């Protein structure tokens with residue numbers, strides 16, 4: 001891509017560790033079409049025509065994540081996009097007290113487990129990581145697996161440092177169901193490369209849903 005971007009856009013990208021090479025030119029495409037094309041092209045970010053609302057429109061922001069979120073208003077969106085594309089552990093965690101299952105992604109399993117317990121994530125302090133896989137695109141894998149879980153979605157808020165946290169999505173389902181959702185679409189090649197951790201206590205996490 002040559003000189004499609006303004007000097008401000010180029011310097012914004014470089015401050016966040018990206019270059020023009022990471023940007024897919026989707027100015028003349030619909031949001032869905034450019035998201036798919038950018039992914040196909042292996043680009044993390046997209047250049048959109050200015051069609052945003054409010055501040056974005058006024059400021060002429062054009063750089064977005066593939067999902068369409070402005071990264072100039074909220075550079076934190078870049079972190080979400082990175083998480084989506086980066087390798088990591090997708091995991092299934094369970095809470096006996098809450099009788100719920102969580103499907104998540106992290107770069108550090110032990111740290112994530114300790115953090116969930118310490119902060120009482122989703123209102124439970126007895127989280128245990130029951131199963132995990134190391135995959136190439138953590139966030140993407142997590143979302144796909146989570147959406148395949150059959151069971152009830154439950155949303156719970158909790159307090160962290162005295163502040164109520166947004167609702168977290170948990171599954172009221174059995175461990176086996178979450179495991180099926182996570183592993184059913186793996187290719188033979190992926191199965192070979194996977195590092196698998198599985199807890200010996202999984203039988204106690206066969207929660208039922210109505």
Ligand SMILES: [Zn+2]
Pocket residue numbers: 052055056057061070071072073074
């Ligand atoms: Zn913006």
